Amino acid sequence: MDAGFTAEQDEIRRTLRELLHKRCGPEGLRAALDTPAGHDPALWAALADRLGLPGLALPETYGGVGCTVTELALAAEETGRALAPSPFLATTVLAAPLVLALGTGAQRTALLPRLASGALTATLAVPGAALATALNLTGDNGGEWAGGGRAGGVQARRAGERWRLYGQAEQVLDGHSAGLLLVAAHTGGFARSRTLLFLVPGDADGAVRTRQTALDATRSQACVQLRDVEAELLGDDGADVLGALARTGDTAAAALACEAVGAADRVLERTVEYVRQREQFGRPIGSFQAVKHRLADVYVRVQAARSAAYYAAWATAHDERVGGLALAQALEALRTAAAEGIQLHGGIGFTWEHEAHLYFKRAAGDDLLLGPVHRLRAHAAEAARLFEGREVTV
Secondary structure: OOOOOOOOHHHHHHHHHHHHHHOOOOOHHHHHHHOOOOOOOHHHHHHHHHHHHHHOOOHHHHOOOOOOOOHHHHHHHHHHHOOOOHHHHHHHHHHHHHHHHHOOOHHHHHHHHHHHHHOOEEEOOOOOOOOHOOOOOOOOOOHHHOOOOOOOOEEEEEEOOOEEEEEEEEEEEEEOOOOOEEEEEOOOOOOOOEEEEEEEEEEOEEEEEEEEEOOOOOOEEEEEEEEEEEOOOOOOOOOOOHHHHHHHHHHHHHHHHHHHHHHHHHHHOOOHHHHHHHHHHEHHHHOOHHHHHHHHHHHHHHHHHHHHHHHHHHHHHHHHHHHHHHHHHHHHHHHHHHHHHHHHHHHHHHOOOOOOOHOOOOOOHHHHOOOOOOHHHHHHHHHHOOOOOOOOOO
């Protein structure tokens, strides 16, 4: 692994940081959260025009930039620093790779250029609160999470050349505003049930989308009800849907780990600035040894998480799946950095007007959405057969 970055990668980070600093400051962030979409469409268009962010990891054949997961993760680190609310996670990290991996030639040609340009947003709709399981991060994604052929979840039945979907998916990222839904559903009956992905336009008849109040307001979620909705099968019946979801999950975990590292680094930076300015007993509180020790511990956690996140992004191209472990470490680092930031900011750290609570909620919200941390680690240990009994010879 080469620990250095290329000039192109550094330019991506620099350009994205400058743009987000100008367009997604504290006031812009809060204003975007109050919009019906939960993000600023103008900012998303700017990210698409200047950086090609929606199609960063898509092939140039389909209008993408043709970068690797490493560039995607570096971009996520910068969006994490700003807590930028956008369709980046739902569209770029989750939906687009699935269309690329499973879609037919016609589906790729029709959808990927629009996704890469930012003209179309998309999201992955998974029944219940099973997103982390579906992505093979906290449990085996054998398919029962989609309904198991029994009542509940989302069920699909064939209707001529098309399909009809019935069911409900909660915690759908940007589900209220996405132009395209990739819905995971069970079909085939209990004896021969299998999980497939279906394409559903956001404005399809019978689709009821309701924005939910989420712990992390910067990560919009919705409940999607599908009431006998017409859908198109993504790919074909024989597609390896579960394998594609697992691969996408590892990539998403690496990107989200970098995003959490970016957020943790920003919290630490803000806290260090504050303790240098705030005085007590006639001296800056940052000069007290106890404060130094606490911030030094946070710094070590953030740097360790950054190393793990970068390695996870690099490892995706070498068939090594360590995204879940990197995500667990990054979420812990962000939670610690945000908690210390709130404490060391004193009274203002607990106020609604200050940004500190937004970073803490990002850590807690991601832990609920894609964790918890102990399950991320437990599943990684199980996959590696770490605790299986083995005969030890001396």
